[in-house]
Amino acid sequence: MNVMGSKMFELHSLIPKQFNSTIEELKGNCNLRLMKYRVPEINKDCGIGLAPHTDKTTLTILCQNEVQGLEVLTKTNQWIKLNIPQGGFVVFVGDILKAWSNGRLHAATHKVKMFGDKERYSVGLLSNPKNDVKIEVPHELVDQKMHPLRYRSFYYGDYLDYFCSTFKENALDAFIGI
Ligand SMILES: O=C(O)CCC(=O)C(=O)O
Numbered sequence: 112m113n114v115m116g117s118k119m120f121e122l123h124s125l126i127p128k129q130f131n132s133t134i135e136e137l138k139g140n141c142n143l144r145l146m147k148y149r150v151p152e153i154n155k156d157c158g159i160g161l162a163p164h165t166d167k168t169t170l171t172i173l174c175q176n177e178v179q180g181l182e183v184l185t186k187t188n189q190w191i192k193l194n195i196p197q198g199g200f201v202v203f204v205g206d207i208l209k210a211w212s213n214g215r216l217h218a219a220t221h222k223v224k225m226f227g228d229k230e231r232y233s234v235g236l237l238s239n240p241k242n243d244v245k246i247e248v249p250h251e252l253v254d255q256k257m258h259p260l261r262y263r264s265f266y267y268g269d270y271l272d273y274f275c276s277t278f279k280e281n282a283l284d285a286f287i288g289i
């Protein structure tokens with residue numbers, strides 16, 4: 112937990128200082144989640160462990176036992192299997208950082224597919240804003256030529272409500288896309 116927390120700190124410190132207070136708000140709520148994935152049924156080569164999704168977080172940091180299974184969708188629509196070394200971490204930008212950065216940071220779609228005869232465990236540190244935090248693209252990240260405004264401002268709690276009532280794959284664009 113300490114290592115994951117300090118990774119989160121390191122990553123957030125890559126963002127320019129003038130955004131410090133915003134970043135504090137965007138990661139105000141941290142949850143630790145343990146996931147257990149069952150061995151696929153006999154006679155099945157593989158099983159869906161976790162359906163394709165983007166995280167509804169600001170940032171997610173994951174580590175896992177020795178059983179692989181995490182796959183990521185590339186921008187050219189290919190699924191690639193990640194081979195995560197023992198003790199390694201995977202970091203996903205979530206929908207909130209994507210929206211705040213005006214889409215400059217990409218929230219990758221990912222899923223878990225189970226193979227073989229061993230259970231998989233993963234631990235995720237999920238950072239989210241509190242529900243009443245307003246997410247607004249900073250004007251520094253918008254320009255008319257290369258980076259026109261892509262997302263309207265919104266409250267995190269409203270976005271979660273929208274997602275939980277629709278479960279849309281492209282919830283971010285459907286909810287606040289311009
Ligand atoms: O178990 C994993 O490696 C992925 C978990 C995940 O994508 C999630 O909790 O959102």
Ligand SMILES: [Fe+2]
Binds near residue numbers: 164165171
């Ligand atoms: Fe995820």
